Amino acid sequence: MENFTYDLIIARYGEIGIKSPKVRKKFENKLVQNIKSSLNADIYIEDGRIFIYPKNFKKALKSLKRIFGIVSFSPAIKTSAEFNEIKNKLVDYVRRLGINKKMSFAIRPRRVGNHEFTSQDLAEFAGDVVVKETGAKVDLDNPDIEIFIEVRHENSYIYHEIVEGPGGLPVGTQGKVIGLLSGGIDSPVALYLMMKRGCSVTALHFDIRPFTIDGNIKKVKKISEVLESYSSGEFELLILKYGDVLKKIKKIAGKSTCIVCRHLMYKIAEKIAKKKNAHAIVDGSSLGQVASQTLPNILTTHYGIEIPILSPLIGMDKTEIRKIAEKIGTYEISCESPDICKAVPKHPVTYSTPKKLTSILDRMDVDEILKKY
Amino acid sequence: MENFTYDLIIARYGEIGIKSPKVRKKFENKLVQNIKSSLNADIYIEDGRIFIYPKNFKKALKSLKRIFGIVSFSPAIKTSAEFNEIKNKLVDYVRRLGINKKMSFAIRPRRVGNHEFTSQDLAEFAGDVVVKETGAKVDLDNPDIEIFIEVRHENSYIYHEIVEGPGGLPVGTQGKVIGLLSGGIDSPVALYLMMKRGCSVTALHFDIRPFTIDGNIKKVKKISEVLESYSSGEFELLILKYGDVLKKIKKIAGKSTCIVCRHLMYKIAEKIAKKKNAHAIVDGSSLGQVASQTLPNILTTHYGIEIPILSPLIGMDKTEIRKIAEKIGTYEISCESPDICKAVPKHPVTYSTPKKLTSILDRMDVDEILKKY
Structure with missing residues (x-):
């Protein structure tokens, strides 16, 4: 954790997702407002995820554990949806993670938007990159480490941690x-x-x-x-x-x-x-x-x-x-x-x-x- | 479990213990009444434990998991407080448990009443018996199996399992x-x-x-x-x-x-x-x-x-x-x-x-x- 520089934090919210579009919108807005009141950051909501660019990363990670409505979050790095750029960032990421040939890993791909490749293509490409760079073994069932790569439209996000949030509903939405x-x-x-x-x-x-x-x-x-x-x-x-x-x-x-x-x-x-x-x-x-x-x-x-x-x-x-x-x-x-x-x-x-x-x-x-x- | 014949089940209750003597008595009585309504058994309360002698052991173990007020329970065998008789029963018990020389164990002694030996004496004696009988090693910190020996006045109880009960308060005590x-x-x-x-x-x-x-x-x-x-x-x-x-x-x-x-x-x-x-x-x-x-x-x-x-x-x-x-x-x-x-x-x-x-x-x-x- 300490050696890392991340670009952003991706946060997930739970129950809000099942509400009607109108109620959902209201809840999302309140959640963003609550996050902003707790930390200094630029915040965007897209496809049911919250993208948080905090000024102070350490403080942000601590604060997010106390904001109701957040189910989980992941510190992540960001790049484009180009395979070449994903490769460069990924190599850097696994190096800093200290993955080595004694370890096993799994790529967990996710894709939102129109691309010329499938999630499977992405996983195979990224898997090859990691194997070549570290010598680690692929193990999809019980890996030592999971690397998540989410391609969303023209952007990609890479992360390996999913931190549990407090769950619940954003404070203030229920009066x-x-x-x-x-x-x-x-x-x-x-x-x-x-x-x-x-x-x-x-x-x-x-x-x-x-x-x-x-x-x-x-x-x-x-x-x-x-x-x-x-x-x-x-x-x-x-x-x-x-x-x-x-x-x-x-x-x-x-x-x-x-x-x-x-x-x-x-x-x-x-x-x-x-x-x-x-x-x-x-x-x-x-x-x-x-x-x-x-x-x-x-x-x-x-x-x-x-x-x-x-x-x-x-x-x-x-x-x-x-x-x-x-x-x-x-x-x-x-x-x-x-x-x-x-x-x-x-x-x-x-x-x-x-x-x-x-x-x-x-x-x-x-x-x-x-x-x- | 299946190969065992037990003499009784020792059940423990929690919150009731902290009530005033009067309230406690009322709660204990209700708990015994509730156990009796769920299973056919002779039941005694002594020193904050419930001693249950059921007609149908298997059914009793299932029922006790659903009786509120019970925090945990242990199927046990009973003998006198004489070391010689404890030895005979214990030898039989560890044989049926299948303890062998590849395993480690710990004796957990407990003593209520006046005896000519201490809990420590009891543990040392019982430990020797088990080592001689099985060749297993003593490990007090991280044993494969724990053997509990409770000497209560003129009786002894031997068991190795502590099954979790549902906790709470006996149904009916709160109206x-x-x-x-x-x-x-x-x-x-x-x-x-x-x-x-x-x-x-x-x-x-x-x-x-x-x-x-x-x-x-x-x-x-x-x-x-x-x-x-x-x-x-x-x-x-x-x-x-x-x-x-x-x-x-x-x-x-x-x-x-x-x-x-x-x-x-x-x-x-x-x-x-x-x-x-x-x-x-x-x-x-x-x-x-x-x-x-x-x-x-x-x-x-x-x-x-x-x-x-x-x-x-x-x-x-x-x-x-x-x-x-x-x-x-x-x-x-x-x-x-x-x-x-x-x-x-x-x-x-x-x-x-x-x-x-x-x-x-x-x-x-x-x-x-x-x-x-």
């Missing part, structure tokens, strides 16, 4: 959600998954100090930076003071503190969703993970919230969630300090009801609380 | 959900994941004939059989006639047919949830997978539904969903015939609103429709 973000392991994963499905995110962090440690805010900001790095600029963090509200809740709700606390967070999120023109709330709930994440409690906390509450982790095991957190880079940050809430009662209720919730809310001035947000 | 089940790829995966998180499921299939092919019902029944095989008896399928309702919807709703159709399915599911004492609806929605699965459409179809609608696939890509479907055995069945709905308008709306939904519902007798379910 906005309000995400609840704590300092824990789960909620960052939930927001990541919804960004991966194309949502831009306004993350709300409820600052519950003095019921947690001061360091929590710093942790949340660090997590947000990671999430932002996947967002192509479509992520924002709002930190909302909630300690005084939680104090009131704890006093009145007792064993139901967590239920009322969660419900009011949804209420506030719903209000902010209206302001921000967001269509859903996203949270990191996973059924049965802790004693209080029961179906009756979920039903109760959702009660009366009029926009959807999406919980992409609801069907996942803790180990599955942790694996994603590790992959995206939030796990270690979440583990830097424990996720403490000192307002949690010793025996939180596991079976609450909307009736019970309403009776507690009746003893609080909810409108007054909501006014502050 | 009931109403699942929407079509003949497609997604909804069976959604219901599977919620069963894996401990939910028992009442699946609703809306029979939309004449808007789909006759074969669809048969397909749904086959899918249900697969899902039921994971459910420890906590799964039921209800097939509801919906063709006439859809006819009415199509006439009145036009481009919004899918929105109104979905919303009424939720309405019916909510009614059935009350009857069945279920606390949530589960569906296979995945954001942006088709043009109509947009956030505004999700918001609109959820409008006025008072119990949570859980969509465990909401943050997944199609390829991820397909992988799970293949693993659990529903993918091939779903693909037997295409998932057709002839009522889908040519250009379904992608941006609906509760206001628009309400104005359409006002022109229908929704109460009359709901009465039938």
Whole structure:
């Protein structure tokens, strides 16, 4: 990698390809816009591929791993569709790759446009060039290295690496959600998954100090930076003071503190969703993970919230969630300090009801609380 | 495997272990009950392990792969904690395993209870036995085969295989959900994941004939059989006639047919949830997978539904969903015939609103429709 000078990066996108022409166009444009917001480059779309000419190659390769919608990409060199020029570039390419007579290789040809040769002709020609230059053996089934040569109209592209991208849909194509973000392991994963499905995110962090440690805010900001790095600029963090509200809740709700606390967070999120023109709330709930994440409690906390509450982790095991957190880079940050809430009662209720919730809310001035947000 | 006679199967469970003693006891009991409902066996729980003595060994090994809550299991032989008896059984075991002098092995000892020897003593003794019997070499880092010897109080267990279980929580520990089940790829995966998180499921299939092919019902029944095989008896399928309702919807709703159709399915599911004492609806929605699965459409179809609608696939890509479907055995069945709905308008709306939904519902007798379910 280090010894190479490439001309461009060819990126492939997946699901967008199966959309209707109109939706596809919209998605492609958003994807190009998102790439441009992450890296300085000239970008063209042609025949379902994105051709990226970055100013800073190393940075570009790193950035592309975090742009949703990209399924894979390949750093490549470019030349014309003339066999002679392909030969010159190819000789140079395999030399720099260090292919030698102890190795096996395969040419993987691809052709788009009208040419006087077939893909098979191209593969045979290129194969001969590589054999003569390096002494390596052709092995189409199980080669040590694959060399891809794509002839597209008057241009050719040579590459050997296919790097996996993050997949999903371009951030921003699916509108906005309000995400609840704590300092824990789960909620960052939930927001990541919804960004991966194309949502831009306004993350709300409820600052519950003095019921947690001061360091929590710093942790949340660090997590947000990671999430932002996947967002192509479509992520924002709002930190909302909630300690005084939680104090009131704890006093009145007792064993139901967590239920009322969660419900009011949804209420506030719903209000902010209206302001921000967001269509859903996203949270990191996973059924049965802790004693209080029961179906009756979920039903109760959702009660009366009029926009959807999406919980992409609801069907996942803790180990599955942790694996994603590790992959995206939030796990270690979440583990830097424990996720403490000192307002949690010793025996939180596991079976609450909307009736019970309403009776507690009746003893609080909810409108007054909501006014502050 | 085939040449072996085992005495029992030792099964391990995961997440249950971290619950409070009370919750843990409840979960363990449910897990034992679920195992008993799937196979004929004597079952004991001790020190966080389940000891299963099945009547039919082969069937038991197959069944355990489908019982949620089990993390892994090992067919084992049993003897006393006397070194001499361990020796006799171990000699027999390694002979039947076909261990020979070209192979390497490691003894993995474990000891629970009070004994006059340490785990290390046990490993050294057993290692000598195997070396003398087979001529195989000890290799603790990278052995060809591992032999586990667990001494628990007055008993010993010898095994060499650790088979992966499905993980999750015992079905039924998290209460009931109403699942929407079509003949497609997604909804069976959604219901599977919620069963894996401990939910028992009442699946609703809306029979939309004449808007789909006759074969669809048969397909749904086959899918249900697969899902039921994971459910420890906590799964039921209800097939509801919906063709006439859809006819009415199509006439009145036009481009919004899918929105109104979905919303009424939720309405019916909510009614059935009350009857069945279920606390949530589960569906296979995945954001942006088709043009109509947009956030505004999700918001609109959820409008006025008072119990949570859980969509465990909401943050997944199609390829991820397909992988799970293949693993659990529903993918091939779903693909037997295409998932057709002839009522889908040519250009379904992608941006609906509760206001628009309400104005359409006002022109229908929704109460009359709901009465039938």
